[in-house]
Amino acid sequence: MKRPHFLFVTVDQWPGGLFGHAGRADIDTPTLDALAGAGVRFVNAHAECPICIPARRSMMTGTDPRRHGDRVFQPAMRRADMPYLAETFRDAGWQTGAVGKLHVYPPRDRIGFEEVISYEEGRPQLGGPDDWDLYLADRGNAGLGHAHGMANNSYEFRPWHLAEEFHPTVWQARQMARMIQRRDPTRPGFWHLSFNFPHPPIVPLASYLALYEGREVAPARRGEWADDLPPALERVRQAWPALAPDRLAAMRRAFFAQCTLIDHQLRLVLGTLREEGLLDDTIILFTADHGDMLGDHGLFAKRMMLRGSVDVPLVLVGRKGCEKLRPGRTDDRLAGLQDIMPTLLDLAGIAVPDSCTGRSLLGPGRRETLYCEALEGQAAMRMITDGRWKLIWYPAGNRLHLFDHETDPQECRDLSATPEAAEHLERLSRALAAELYGADLDWLHKGRLVGCAAEPVRVAPDRGLHGQRGLHYPAPPPARDPSEVVGAPG
Numbered sequence: 399m400k401r402p403h404f405l406f407v408t409v410d411q412w413p414g415g416l417f418g419h420a421g422r423a424d425i426d427t428p429t430l431d432a433l434a435g436a437g438v439r440f441v442n443a444h445a446e447c448p449i450c451i452p453a454r455r456s457m458m459t460g461t462d463p464r465r466h467g468d469r470v471f472q473p474a475m476r477r478a479d480m481p482y483l484a485e486t487f488r489d490a491g492w493q494t495g496a497v498g499k500l501h502v503y504p505p506r507d508r509i510g511f512e513e514v515i516s517y518e519e520g521r522p523q524l525g526g527p528d529d530w531d532l533y534l535a536d537r538g539n540a541g542l543g544h545a546h547g548m549a550n551n552s553y554e555f556r557p558w559h560l561a562e563e564f565h566p567t568v569w570q571a572r573q574m575a576r577m578i579q580r581r582d583p584t585r586p587g588f589w590h591l592s593f594n595f596p597h598p599p600i601v602p603l604a605s606y607l608a609l610y611e612g613r614e615v616a617p618a619r620r621g622e623w624a625d626d627l628p629p630a631l632e633r634v635r636q637a638w639p640a641l642a643p644d645r646l647a648a649m650r651r652a653f654f655a656q657c658t659l660i661d662h663q664l665r666l667v668l669g670t671l672r673e674e675g676l677l678d679d680t681i682i683l684f685t686a687d688h689g690d691m692l693g694d695h696g697l698f699a700k701r702m703m704l705r706g707s708v709d710v711p712l713v714l715v716g717r718k719g720c721e722k723l724r725p726g727r728t729d730d731r732l733a734g735l736q737d738i739m740p741t742l743l744d745l746a747g748i749a750v751p752d753s754c755t756g757r758s759l760l761g762p763g764r765r766e767t768l769y770c771e772a773l774e775g776q777a778a779m780r781m782i783t784d785g786r787w788k789l790i791w792y793p794a795g796n797r798l799h800l801f802d803h804e805t806d807p808q809e810c811r812d813l814s815a816t817p818e819a820a821e822h823l824e825r826l827s828r829a830l831a832a833e834l835y836g837a838d839l840d841w842l843h844k845g846r847l848v849g850c851a852a853e854p855v856r857v858a859p860d861r862g863l864h865g866q867r868g869l870h871y872p873a874p875p876p877a878r879d880p881s882e883v884v885g886a887p888g
Contacts, residue, residue, distance in 0.1 A: 400586070400679065401491070401492075401586040401746065401747075402586060402679050402680065402681050402717050402745065402746065403586050403587045403588070403589070403671075403676055403679055403680040403681070404487070404492070404586075404587070404588045404589065404680065404681050404682075404683070404742060404745075404746070405589050405591065405667070405671070405680055405681070405682045405683075406483075406588070406589070406590045406591070406683050406738075406742070407590075407591045407592075407593070407664065407667075407682065407683065407684045407685075408454075408457070408498075408590070408591070408592045408593065408684075408685055408686060408687060409593045409595070409596065409657075409660055409684075409685075409686045409687075410450065410499065410592075410593065410594050410595065410596070410597035410686065410687055411596055411597035411598075411686065411687070411688060411689065411690045411699075411700060412596055412657060412686040412689060412690070412710075412711065413686075413689030413690055413692070413705075413706050413707075413709060414443060414686070414689055414705070414709030414710045414711050414712075415705070415709060416654075416657065416689075417430055417431065417434070417711065418430075418431045419431040419434040419435070419439065420441075420711075422616070424613065424614065424615040424616050424654070425654045425657060425658065426609070426654075426658045426661070427657065427658065427661045428661065429661045429662065429664050429665050429668070430661050430664070430684065430711075430713065433682060433684060433713050433715055434713050435725060435726050436715050436725050436726075437682070437713055437714050437715030437716060437723055437725060437727075438713070438714050438715075438716075438723050438724070438727045438728070438729055439711075439712070439713050439727070439728045439729070440712040440713075440714070440728075440729050440730075440731070440733045440759065441728050441729070441730050442730050442731060442732050442733060442785055443685070443709065443710050443711065443712035443733040443734070443735075444708050444709060444710060444732070444733070444734050444735075444768055444770055444783075445686075445687060445688040445689075445707075445708055445710050445734070445735055445770065446462050446463055446734045446735060446736060446768075446769070446770050446771070447463045447468070447469045447770065447771055447772050448687075448688035448689065448700045448701055448702065448703075448707045448708045448770070448772060449469075449470070449471045449688065449700060449701050449772055449773075450471065450501055450597075450687055450688070450700075451468060451471050451472065451473065451475070451501050452466075452468040452469055452470070452471065452772075453687035453688050453735055454500070454501050454502075454687055455467075455468055455478065456734065456735040456736045456756075457483070457685075457687070457735045457736075457738050457739070458482050458483045458484070458509060458739070459478055459480055459481070459482055459483070459736075459739065459753070459754070460483065460736055460737075460738070460739030460740050460750070460751070460753070460754035460755065460756045461478075461480065461736055461753060461754060461755045461756065462734070462736050462755045462756075462769075463771055464755075464835055465480075465753070465755050466478045466480070469771045469772060469773070469774070470772075470773055470774060471883055471886065472881065473503060473524070473880055473881060473882070473883065474503050474879075474880035474881035475503060476503055476504075476507070477502065477507055477509055480751070480753040481751040481753060482509045482510045483510065483738070483739045483742070483743075484496070484508075484509055484510030484511045484588065484590070485509070485510025486510070486739075486743060486748060486751065487510075487588040487742075487743075487746065487748070488510055488511075488512060488588075490746065490748045491585060491586070492585060492586050492587065492588040492746070493512060493581060493582050493585045493586070493587050493588065494510060494511045494512050494513075494587075494588045494589075494590075495511055495512060495513040495514070495515075495577050495587070495588075495589050495590070496508075496511045496513070496514045496515070496589070496590040496591075496592065497514075497515045497517075497570050497573045497574045497577060497589075497590070497591050497592065498515075498516070498517050498566075498570045498590075498591060498592030498593055498594060499516075499517055499518060499519065499592045499593075499594045500514065500516065500518075500592065501518070503524065503525075503880055504524065504525040505518050505521065505524050505525040505526070505528065506525055506526070511590065513577070515529045515573045515577070516528040516529045516530070517529065517530040517566055517569075517570060517594055519550055519594055520543060520544050520550065520867040520870065522870060522874035522875065523874060523875040523876060523877050523878050524877075524878075524880050526874075527870075527874060529573075530543065530566060530569060531543060531870065531874075533564075533569060534560075534564060535871075537564070539560060539564060540870075540871040540872075541869050541870035541871020541872070541874075542559075542560065542869070542870075542871070543560075543564075543867075543870065544599070544867035544868070544869075544870070545559060545869060546558065546559040546599065546601045547866075548598065548599035548600060548601050549598065549599060549863050549864040549865055549866040549867075549885070550597075550598055550599055550864065550865045550866070550867065550884075550885055551598055551699065551864035551865045551885035551886070552598055552599070552638075552863065552864040552866075553598065553600065553638065553641065553649050553698060554600070554649075555599075555600035555601065555602075555648075555649055555652035555653075556600075556601060557601065557602065557603065557604035557607055558601045558602060558603050558604065559601070562603055562605075565601075565603055565659070566593075566594055566595065567593055567595050567656070567659050567660055567663050568603075568659075568663055570591065570592075570593055570594075570663075571591070571663035571664065571666045571667055572666065574589065574591045574667050574670075575666055575667050575669075575670040577589060578667070578670050578671060578674060578676070579670060579674065587676075591664075591667060593660050595656045595657075595659070595660060596653055596656035596657045596660065596690075597690075598864075600649065600652045600653055600656060601656075602652055602655035602656045602659055603655075603659060606655040606656070606658055606659045607651070607652060607655050609655060609658065610651035610652070610654055610655050610658075611651075613651060615647050615650045615651055615654065616650075617643070617647075618646060618692070618693040618694050618695075618696075619694045619695060619808045619809075619810060620694075620695060620696070620810070621695050621808075621809060621810040621811070621812065622810060622811055622812065623799065623811075623812040624695040624696055628792035628794070628795055628797035628799075628852075629776060629792070629794045629795050629797075629852045629853070629855050630773070630776065630777050630778065630779050630792045630794055631697065631702065631792070632855045633776070633777060633855050633857055633887050634697050634698070634699065634701070634702065634887060635696055635697055636855060636857040636887070637699075637857050637860070637886075637887035638697070638698035638699060640693075640696055641693060646693045649692075649693075650692060650693070653690075653692065678717060678718035679717050679718070680717065681714075681715065681716055681717055681720075681742070681745055682713075682714070682715040683712075683713070683714050683715075683738065683741075683742065684711060684712070684713045685710055685711055685712045685713075685735070685738065686710045686711055687710070687735070688700045688701075688707060688708065688710060689705075689706050689707050689708065689709055689710060690706060690707065691704065691706040691707055692706060694706045695809075701772045701773060701777075701779070701886075702772070702779060703770060703772070703779050703780070703781035703788075703790040704790070704809055705807075705808070705809055708770055708781065710735070712733055712738075714741070714759070716745070722745075722760050723760075729759070730785065731759070731764045731765070731785075732764065732765045732767070732768040732783065732784075732785050733759055733768075734756060734768055734770075735756075736754070736755055736756030737756040737757055737758070737759050738756070739754060739756060740754050740756045740757055740758045740759075741756075741758045741759045741760060743758075744758040744760050744761075745760070766784060767782050767783060767784050767826075767829050768782070768783055769781070769782050769830070769833040770782075770783075774837065775794075776794040776850075776852070776853055777794075777887075778792070778793045778794065778838075779791070779792055780792075780793070780830060780833075780834070780838070781830075782826050782829050782830040782833065783826075784826070785803075786802065786803050786804050787800065787801070787802055787803070787819075787822045787826060788800070788801045788803060788809075788826075789814075789822075789823065789826035789827065789830060791827075791830055791847055791849075792849075793838070793841045793847075793849040793850055794849065794850055794851075794852040794853070795849060795851075795852035796847065796848055796849030796850075797849075798812075798814040798823070798827075798847075799812045799814060800812060800813045800814035800819055800822065800823050800826070801813065802819070802822075827846070827847055828845075830847070831845055831846065831847055857887055862884065862885070864885045865884040865885025
C-alpha cells in the first residue's frame with residue numbers, strides 16, 4: 399500500500415465545544431462538522447498547558463510540559479533537544495511543508511519542515527518580517543497588516559480593514575492550496591496548516607460579520623463559585639474587565655464569524671486535495687492549541703484549567719476505507735496534545751521516538767488520569783481529571799475547584815467542600831500531588847497540597863493595550879529582548 403499524505407490543521411484559541419457537531423446551534427461550522435462525521439472525534443481532549451507556545455511544543459514534540467520545559471510562555475526559548483514531528487516525517491521520506499503560525503524562536507526556525515510560509519502575528523522585531531508581511535508589502539500595503547487598530551489579546555472588534563485577499567485566514571488557505579499543487583509527486587506529503595485565528599485581534603471580514611448580524615448566541619455561563627475567585631483567577635478577571643451582556647453577545651458573534659471564515663476557507667484546501675486526486679489517501683487531523691473563556695464565569699482568554707480554556711477539539715479522519723478510524727465515531731478516552739505526534743507516526747508506520755511522553759490514540763490503552771498545568775508562582779494553576787471528575791488546584795491561597803462533568807458539564811457547581819464528593823477530592827488530590835515537580839514540590843507537606851500564602855492581587859494598568867501592534871512601515875519595530883512577554887496580565 400502506498401504511503402498516505404497528511405494534512406495537520408491547527409487553529410488558535412478555539413474552544414473544544416464550539417462547533418455545530420458538538421451541539422452548538424449558534425455557530426456555523428459545516429466543513430468541520432462534515433470532517434467530524436467522516437472521522438473520529440475525541441471528546442475528552444485537553445491542552446496540557448493551555449498557552450500558545452507550550453501547547454505547540456507539546457504538539458510538535460509529542461511531550462508534556464515537564465519534558466519539553468515550558469509551562470509558562472517563553473518566547474525566546476529555542477527548540478527542545480529532541481525529535482520534532484516534521485523532521486521525523488521528513489527523515490522517513492515525506493515532503494514536509496507548513497503555512498501559518500509556528501510560534502518558535504527564532505521565527506525562521508523551521509523545526510524540521512522543508513518549507514515554511516510564515517505568519518507570526520506582527521512580531522518582525524523578533525527576526526525580520528514574516529511571509530505575510532512581505533506579501534502585503536509587495537502589493538502596496540507595507541506595514542498595514544495591523545492598521546485595523548485591534549489588539550492581539552483583547553476583545554474589541556471591527557470588520558477587516560483591507561481587501562479580502564489580505565486577510566490572514568484567506569491568505570493562509572490559498573498558500574496551503576498552492577503548496578499542495580506544487581508538491582513533489584514522487585513523495586508523500588506532510589502538510590501543516592496553522593491558522594492564527596480565531597485568536598484576537600477580532601477582525602472578521604465584513605461579509606462574515608454580516609452572517610451573524612442579529613443572531614442569538616448562547617449567554618455566558620456563571621458558576622456558583624464565580625463571585626469568590628482564587629487569586630490566580632482574580633488576576634485574569636482584573637486584566638479583562640467584564641462586558642455588558644449586549645456587548646458580550648456582539649463580541650461573541652464577531653469571534654464566531656472568525657471561526658466560520660476558517661471553516662469555509664478550509665474547504666478550499668480540501669477541494670484542492672480532491673481535485674489533485676489526493677483526498678482519499680490523505681489523513682486529516684484538526685485541533686487547537688487551547689480555547690478561550692469568552693466571558694464564561696466572567697473570564698476571558700486562556701491559561702485557565704476551566705473547560706472553555708483547557709478543552710480542545712480533536713478530529714482525526716483516516717484515508718478512505720481506514721478500519722482504525724471508522725467514520726462518525728466518538729472516542730471519550732483522555733487525550734492531550736502530546737498524543738498527536740505518536741498518533742500520526744503510528745498511522746504512517748514510523749517508529750515513535752523514545753522522547754515522546756504521549757501515546758497513540760489508535761490503540762486500546764486508556765489513561766486513568768491526565769495532568770495539566772500553567773504558569774508559576776502566584777498565577778499557577780494545576781489540574782487533574784479522570785474524564786468525569788476534575789480537580790483544579792490554585793496554589794496561591796491553596797484553593798480548590800472540584801467538578802463532576804457527568805452532572806455538571808458546564809462546571810458551575812464546585813463540589814470541593816461537599817461531603818458527597820470527599821472521596822473523589824482525596825483521590826484526585828493524591829494523584830495531582832504525585833504529578834508535581836520542581837518548585838511545585840515546595841507547595842507540598844508530607845505529600846499533601848498546602849500551597850502558599852496568597853499575595854494581594856494587583857494587576858498593572860494596561861498601558862500596552864494587551865499587546866497592541868503599530869504601523870510597521872517604513873521600518874519594522876526595533877529589535878527588543880525576545881524573552882519579553884507581551885499582552886499577558888502583568
